[in-house]
Structures are given as structure tokens and as C-alpha cells.
Amino acid sequence: MDDLAGQIAQAMIHSKQKSVIVFNFAGPSEKTNQLGEYLAQNFSDALKKAVPSLEVLDRTKINAACADRRVLPSVLNDPSTAIWVGAGMGAKAAVVGELSNQSDGLELTVKLYRIRDLKPLFGFQASLHLTPEMSKLLNQSVPGPPFSSSGAPPRALAPGQPGYSYPKCLRCPQATYSQEAVDQKFEGTMVLTAVVKEDGRAYDIAVLKGLPYGLTKQGIEAVTQWTFRPASTAEGAPIAVQQTIEVSFHLY
Numbered sequence: 358m359d360d361l362a363g364q365i366a367q368a369m370i371h372s373k374q375k376s377v378i379v380f381n382f383a384g385p386s387e388k389t390n391q392l393g394e395y396l397a398q399n400f401s402d403a404l405k406k407a408v409p410s411l412e413v414l415d416r417t418k419i420n421a422a423c424a425d426r427r428v429l430p431s432v433l434n435d436p437s438t439a440i441w442v443g444a445g446m447g448a449k450a451a452v453v454g455e456l457s458n459q460s461d462g463l464e465l466t467v468k469l470y471r472i473r474d475l476k477p478l479f480g481f482q483a484s485l486h487l488t489p490e491m492s493k494l495l496n497q498s499v500p501g502p503p504f505s506s507s508g509a510p511p512r513a514l515a516p517g518q519p520g521y522s523y524p525k526c527l528r529c530p531q532a533t534y535s536q537e538a539v540d541q542k543f544e545g546t547m548v549l550t551a552v553v554k555e556d557g558r559a560y561d562i563a564v565l566k567g568l569p570y571g572l573t574k575q576g577i578e579a580v581t582q583w584t585f586r587p588a589s590t591a592e593g594a595p596i597a598v599q600q601t602i603e604v605s606f607h608l609y
Contacts, residue, residue: 358396361481362403365452365469366411368479374450374471376412377404378443380419381499382454382465383434392494393456396465400452414448422446427581428562430499435567436468437475437535437574444472462487463495475571520591524553524600527586532579532604535571539608543569546605547576555595557585559602568606576604 369377379401382393398416405413422445423430433439436453443451454467461484468480487495548566551559559580567573580602587595 358399359403359406361467361483362400363407364481365467365479366404366407368469369411369450370408372450372471372478374469374478376414376448377450377452377469378414378419378446378448379404379416379452380433380439380443380454382456382467384456385458385463387434387455389431389434389499390495391497391499392491393454394499395494396456397452397454400454400467404452414446418446427558427560428577431563432573432577435564435573436470437571438577440470440472440475441574441578448472450478456485459484521596521598522589524557524585524588524598526583527557528584530579530582532572532576532606534606534608535575538568538570538572538606541570542608543572544607545572546603547573549576549580549602549604551580551600551602552597553585553587553600554597555587557587557595559583559585559600565601572606576606579604 379397381389381397383389384393401413401416404411419442420430422442423433425445426442428438428442433442439453440451449472451470451472452467453470454465457464457466463485465483465485466480469478470476471478485491545568547564547568549562550565551562553559562577562580564573568576588598589595
């Protein structure tokens, strides 16, 4: 891990990136587990040791950065969304990693991105032999933050129940296409879930169905800007509800 972190550190120096955040390594199958968290923390520590002059941001602040963006940490499985959250932390670069299965263990793919333009600066692949301790971590999920970013109950009410209305979108501009999706002529619909609070904004955004080519990040970013008429009780009082939201991308 020290040697691999040293390669990333040298790439940062060469590209003049002075600060970096390391996100939990996702996978296999884009899932988050304690092994990915453990490896990411080790990699972050190795980066600090490799070049002490680099600013390696505190990973314990990632949950707070997600709250600032009004998303749940589960969205960080999408690299472009993770980089967007890293921008909110003030990082100049981000390290994201993915674990995938192979016959004799796991393959780890790690990439360094420049945050301002999402440009990949360096990457590597490494094979990992699974020890019994690593296998145990692989099968354990990462606990979520103790409180939601919205302050809403962990299980917000569902709209449409007797006495409760549905939120209504008042200002919902179309999400912006990524250039990569335009180049690929890709169209599709992503599905999110969010808590629409009494202030008419979406919080605790999570992904039920994402899209490739950076569109997951584009959709999430759009929904954070949307304004809703909040759901209300039979007496007309606004109330927070859990709402499924679809974001479609179509080329015209």
C-alpha cells in the first residue's frame, strides 16, 4: 500500500495538486463494505507518510460534506458524485477506488482525479489476496451517519397516506447533460429517493437506479436545486415525507 500511495503522491506533485481526499473504495458490485473503508483509510494514511507536504484531508469529515450537499454517503459509490462532494470539501484532487472479484481474490482499481475538470491524472490496478480478516470485513456493511442530513426521522412518512398530500415540484429545471453522455448519445432515466422537507427542498438524496457517463452526479446536483411545494397534513401543515424522484435525460 505504501508503494502504491507513493505513486499517487508523485502524480499529485507532477500535476501540482496540493490537497486530496480519499473516498471509501466501493465494490464488489458497487457496494460499500468495511473492507473498502479499511483499505481507503490505510491508503490515506500512506499518502500522508509518502509526502508530508501534501494536504490529505480528514476522511472523518466526508459525512459532513455529504450533509452539506444534502446527499447520503451511499451516493459516493459513483465516482463523479464523490468528486463533486470532494469539491465541497475544498480538495483539489480525489482518490476513488473499486474492488472487483477475481478467481483468487480481489482486484483493486484506484484512480486519482483532478476535481476542477474531473480529469483522471493517474491510476493503477493491484491484486489482493483475501485473508480471513479481510473476508470478514468484506461481508460487513459500513454504518451510516448517526443522524440524517435533513434532521428528519430515519423513516420519514410516505406521501399519499390518509391525511397526507404529495409534494409538488414548483421549480424543477432539467438536469444538465455531461459531455461524455452527449458524445455517447446516451438517454435514460435515473431514480432517486429523498426526504422533501417542510422548506420544499430535497435532503438525504440516495440513488435507487443510477446512470453512466457522469449522469448520476448531474441528476443529483439538479435535484438539490429543485423547489417543491411540500406535502401537508389534512389541516394544511407542511410535513417532511420520503419521496421517489425520477430524473430523465433525453437528447433533442
